[in-house]
Amino acid sequence: MRKVAILALAIISTLSACNTLKNAVEASSDVTKLGGTWELDYISGPRIAFNGLYPGKKPTMTFEIQNKRVTGNSSCNSFSGKLIADDTSINLNEPMATTKMACPGEGEAIFFETLKKVNKYTIAGDTTLNFLMGDIAVMRFRKIK
Numbered sequence: 001m002r003k004v005a006i007l008a009l010a011i012i013s014t015l016s017a018c019n020t021l022k023n024a025v026e027a028s029s030d031v032t033k034l035g036g037t038w039e040l041d042y043i044s045g046p047r048i049a050f051n052g053l054y055p056g057k058k059p060t061m062t063f064e065i066q067n068k069r070v071t072g073n074s075s076c077n078s079f080s081g082k083l084i085a086d087d088t089s090i091n092l093n094e095p096m097a098t099t100k101m102a103c104p105g106e107g108e109a110i111f112f113e114t115l116k117k118v119n120k121y122t123i124a125g126d127t128t129l130n131f132l133m134g135d136i137a138v139m140r141f142r143k144i145k
Contacts, residue, residue, distance in 0.1 A: 030087055030123070031065060031085055031086055031087050032065055033123045033126060034063045034065060034085060034090075034121070034123065034129070035063050035064070035065040036062065036063065036143055036144075036145050037060055037061070037062040037143070037144050037145035038060065038061050038062075038063075038129050038141035038142065038143055038144065039058050039059070039060050039141055039142055039144045040054070040058050040059040040060070040061075040111070040139060040140070040141050041058070041140055041141065041142050042139065042140035043110060043111065043114055043138070043139050043140075044114070044136075044137070044138045044139070045110065045114065045138070046106065046110050048106065052105075053075075053105065053106065053107035053110060054075045054107050055105075056075070057073070057075045057076075058075060059072065059073060059074050059075045059107075059111050060072050060073050060144070061141065062145075063083055063085075064083070065083070067083075068082060068083045068084075069081070069082065069083055070082070070083045070092070070096075074098075074103075074107075074108040074111045074112065075103075075107050075108060075111065076101055076103035076104075076107070076108045077098050077099040077100065077101050077103065077108060078098065078099045079096045079097065079098040079099075080096060080097050081094055081095065081096030081097065082094055085121070088120055088121070088122075089119060089120050089121075090118060090119065090120065090121050090131070091119065092115045092116065092118055093115075093116045114131075114138055114139055115131075115139075117133045117138060118131040118132065118133060118138060118139065119132070119133060119134070120132040120133075120134070120135075126143065127142060127143045128140065128141070128142060128143075129141040129142075129143070
C-alpha cells in the first residue's frame with residue numbers, strides 16, 4: 001500500500017510540474033509582439049530540404065494587429081485573410097484570398113497545409129516566431145520588419 005501511495009504522489013507531482021512549465025511558456029507570448037513581417041526559415045514534415053522547397057523566395061507573413069489582418073506571400077502567390085489570435089493561440093484555418101499563379105514544386109502546398117494545422121504560437125526574444133500544432137513546433141519564422 002505504501003508503494004502505491006508513493007507512486008501516486010510521484011505521478012501527481014510530475015503532472016503538476018509539467019502543467020506549471022507549460023503555463024510559463026505560454027505566458028511569454030503577447031499578441032502585440034506578433035505584429036510585423038516574418039520570414040519562414042523552418043518547416044517540419046517534408047522530406048525535401050528547406051532550400052529545395054523555397055529556392056528563390058521564402059514565404060513571409062505580415063500580421064496587422066490593429067486591423068486583425070494577415071497578409072503574406074507563399075513564395076509564389078500572395079494571400080490575405082482575417083487574423084484570429086490572442087496571446088497564445090492562433091487560427092489560420094479560415095479561408096484566405098490568394099492569387100492563383102502556377103507555382104513550381106511543392107513548397108506552396110506544404111506551406112498552406114502546415115498553416116492549417118497551427119493552433120498556438122510562441123515568440124522568443126521578439127525575433128523568432130514559432131507556430132505550434134499542440135505542443136509541437138511545425139514552423140519557425142524570423143522577424144524582418
